[in-house]
Amino acid sequence: MEKELLLQDIIYLKRAEQEPESESPLLRQTVTSILKDVHENGIEAVRKYSQQFDSWNPVSFRVDAETIERAKQETSPELRASIDFAREQVHGFAMHQRSTMKDLEVETLPGVVLGHKLIPVNAVGCYVPGGRYPLIASAIMTIATAKAAGVPRVIACAPPTKEGGIHAAQLYAMATAGADEIYCVGGVQALALMSYGVDNVQPVDMVVGAGNAFVAEAKRQIFGPVGIDLLAGPSEVLVIADESADAKLIAADLLAQAEHGPTSQVILVSDSESLAKNVINEVDLWLDTSWPTAEVSRQAWQNRAEVIVCANRDEVLKIAENIASEHVEVQTSDDEWFFDRLTNYGSLFLGARSTVAYGDKAIGTNHVLPTGGAARYTGGLGVSKFLKTLTYQKISAEGTKIVAPHVADICDAEMMAGHAITARMRFDRDQN
Numbered sequence: 001m002e003k004e005l006l007l008q009d010i011i012y013l014k015r016a017e018q019e020p021e022s023e024s025p026l027l028r029q030t031v032t033s034i035l036k037d038v039h040e041n042g043i044e045a046v047r048k049y050s051q052q053f054d055s056w057n058p059v060s061f062r063v064d065a066e067t068i069e070r071a072k073q074e075t076s077p078e079l080r081a082s083i084d085f086a087r088e089q090v091h092g093f094a095m096h097q098r099s100t101m102k103d104l105e106v107e108t109l110p111g112v113v114l115g116h117k118l119i120p121v122n123a124v125g126c127y128v129p130g131g132r133y134p135l136i137a138s139a140i141m142t143i144a145t146a147k148a149a150g151v152p153r154v155i156a157c158a159p160p161t162k163e164g165g166i167h168a169a170q171l172y173a174m175a176t177a178g179a180d181e182i183y184c185v186g187g188v189q190a191l192a193l194m195s196y197g198v199d200n201v202q203p204v205d206m207v208v209g210a211g212n213a214f215v216a217e218a219k220r221q222i223f224g225p226v227g228i229d230l231l232a233g234p235s236e237v238l239v240i241a242d243e244s245a246d247a248k249l250i251a252a253d254l255l256a257q258a259e260h261g262p263t264s265q266v267i268l269v270s271d272s273e274s275l276a277k278n279v280i281n282e283v284d285l286w287l288d289t290s291w292p293t294a295e296v297s298r299q300a301w302q303n304r305a306e307v308i309v310c311a312n313r314d315e316v317l318k319i320a321e322n323i324a325s326e327h328v329e330v331q332t333s334d335d336e337w338f339f340d341r342l343t344n345y346g347s348l349f350l351g352a353r354s355t356v357a358y359g360d361k362a363i364g365t366n367h368v369l370p371t372g373g374a375a376r377y378t379g380g381l382g383v384s385k386f387l388k389t390l391t392y393q394k395i396s397a398e399g400t401k402i403v404a405p406h407v408a409d410i411c412d413a414e415m416m417a418g419h420a421i422t423a424r425m426r427f428d429r430d431q432n
């Protein structure tokens with residue numbers, strides 16, 4: 001990284017020791033063979049992998065209305081109110097985003113009318129992760145956003161809990177977010193079921209949502225005949241902080257992200273060595289005393305954490321831009337300086353009052369976000385991902401006179417004589 005960026009004075013107080021799981025050839029092969037098996041053998045293969053990875057082999061993977069109603073009753077009214085709040089914020093923000101996106105029709109030349117229509121994808125499959133934690137908010141992020149975009153058929157899959165069946169509050173969130181069909185199946189087999197159409201499940205046009213490295217790889221391999229939103233794999237955070245920041249608060253934000261799993265990437269970049277050292281001490285203190293999920297967070301901290309000290313904020317910016325992390329928090333005395341210059345992030349959290357957990361759960365911005373550097377070329381999930389921008393043309397005799405000769409000239413030069421005929425025929429007809 002130093003070579004690429006030509007940085008001179010950066011110091012690593014801590015370096016990641018492990019390569020991301022997604023780069024493992026074994027993981028890729030595993031995903032390829034599961035997808036192939038489900039493609040060829042349908043529901044029997046889904047059953048085989050569901051049993052193998054999740055000890056789950058129900059009569060039907062489809063969740064019925066009675067089970068959904070029971071899940072609602074099993075979810076406390078207080079938690080239901082918080083889930084409803086989150087759904088309103090996420091759906092509301094998505095609707096605001098939708099209102100900025102418009103159909104277009106314009107007369108670009110006399111008699112030449114061009115336009116585009118924003119048309120929702122017809123059928124979407126949402127993956128709602130639930131291996132380590134039942135990510136309740138993920139149901140809202142995918143399903144409610146697809147509905148806000150106007151997708152007519154939204155189906156969703158989540159893995160079973162250890163006791164069997166989808167976690168009650170997660171199932172309540174899936175139903176209340178507007179899923180038209182819900183299936184209890186996890187991992188690669190879930191993506192395959194939705195994409196290929198297995199048993200009575202009609203295939204979807206696009207699969208979306210986050211998940212572990214297997215899920216992210218499955219989406220990557222499925223892409224082509226079926227669309228995907230983006231590659232949203234194991235969670236990441238990069239905190240930009242200077243001398244003015246609160247080391248204990250930053251330590252908590254880093255460990256919260258590490259809580260996701262041993263492969264979560266957590267990074268601190270600072271132009272203050274003393275702040276960086278204080279954060280490391282605070283992390284150690286939390287882990288040794290009272291961090292509630294120390295067991296898993298410690299693994300990510302040991303294996304995947306980096307603490308980088310730079311000579312100045314320009315270099316901090318270069319590092320952050322190069323990493324293009326999923327979540328970027330800025331806690332400095334001049335947050336606007338970074339806000340004006342940062343171009344690579346999944347979602348940005350400005351100032352010490354904002355935090356990743358707000359975005360992850362309920363504030364309204366989407367938490368399905370690009371990982372593994374994908375923020376260099378895409379943002380996170382939003383209504384725009386579900387909308388196709390479809391163009392059209394209408395042309396009068398007046399317009400034909402202007403356009404056809406240029407088209408024919410280009411066709412001749414390309415030696416596409418057939419194309420030239422189609423333009424000249426129209427030109428000639430309008431002469432008569």
Ligand SMILES: NC(=O)c1ccc[n+]([C@@H]2O[C@H](COP(=O)([O-])OP(=O)(O)OC[C@H]3O[C@@H](n4cnc5c(N)ncnc54)[C@H](O)[C@@H]3O)[C@@H](O)[C@H]2O)c1
Nearest residue numbers: 053129130131132159186187210211212232234235368369
């Ligand atoms: N980038 C984002 O926007 C975003 C958002 C939310 C969550 N996440 C990430 O989602 C992930 C959730 O992961 P999770 O594992 O808890 O849940 P998950 O639902 O993604 O994966 C669970 C499934 O993985 C499959 N699986 C487990 N081991 C396997 C193996 N060896 N081979 C094949 N399949 C296997 C099982 O079928 C299981 O059902 C976390 O890494 C989290 O950081 C990312």
Ligand SMILES: N[C@H](CO)Cc1c[nH]c[nH+]1
Nearest residue numbers: 135137235236360361367
């Ligand atoms: N941090 C995840 C996005 O990578 C989303 C999430 C939800 N809850 C906790 N985390």
